[in-house]
Every structure is written in C-alpha cells, then in structure tokens.
Amino acid sequence: KQDFDAGLAAAGEALHNEHCDRCHSDAGMNADDEASMLGGQQMGYLRHAFGQYKDGTREQPSKMKEKLDALSADDIEALVNFYGSKQ
Numbered sequence: 001k002q003d004f005d006a007g008l009a010a011a012g013e014a015l016h017n018e019h020c021d022r023c024h025s026d027a028g029m030n031a032d033d034e035a036s037m038l039g040g041q042q043m044g045y046l047r048h049a050f051g052q053y054k055d056g057t058r059e060q061p062s063k064m065k066e067k068l069d070a071l072s073a074d075d076i077e078a079l080v081n082f083y084g085s086k087q
Contacts, residue, residue: 002043004081012082015075019067027086039086046080 016027020038024030028038038046052058053068054076060068071079 001087002084004043004085006085008078008081009085010082011075012078012080015071015079016082019071020079023064028083029086038083041083043080043084046083047076050076050080 013027016024020028023033023035024038025033026039028035029040031037049058050068053060053064
C-alpha cells in the first residue's frame with residue numbers, strides 16, 4: 001500500500017480510460033495483456049519509467065509514444081497516482 005493523491009488518481013483514471021486502457025486493460029492490472037502491468041506498481045518506479053519514455057532513453061512502441069507525447073507532466077503524475085492507488 002502506498003500514499004497517493006485521490007484527486008490526482010481520479011484525473012489519472014480518466015486519462016487512463018482515454019489513452020491507455022486499450023493496451024493496459026483493467027486499470028493496467030490485466031496479466032493477459034501483451035502490455036506491461038501498471039496498476040499496483042511502485043509510484044517511484046512509474047515516475048522513473050515514464051520519464052525514460054518521455055526523454056527517449058527507454059524504447060516504446062510507436063502507438064504508445066504518440067499517446068505519451070500528448071501527455072503533460074501533470075497528466076503523467078495523475079497517471080502515476082492512479083496506477084499507484086491500485087492494490
């Protein structure tokens with residue numbers, strides 16, 4: 001269990017549903033998806049991974065890059081709080 005901001009988590013849920021759910025279903029917790037698990041990950045890890053995706057030091061599928069490039073730093077923090085809120 002980790003501390004998260006409920007307001008940011010709610011905003012992150014809306015972003016997830018709009019941008020991420022197609023590949024990371026069930027709040028990013030579906031082990032049957034071909035994409036990585038996001039829900040329940042440590043928030044520090046998520047911030048680090050999203051940062052690497054944004055700065056290009058971590059490889060990602062082109063469809064994910066398009067989605068991530070459209071997100072602001074505030075959007076990413078909301079997603080981190082959403083995924084971090086999952087148990």
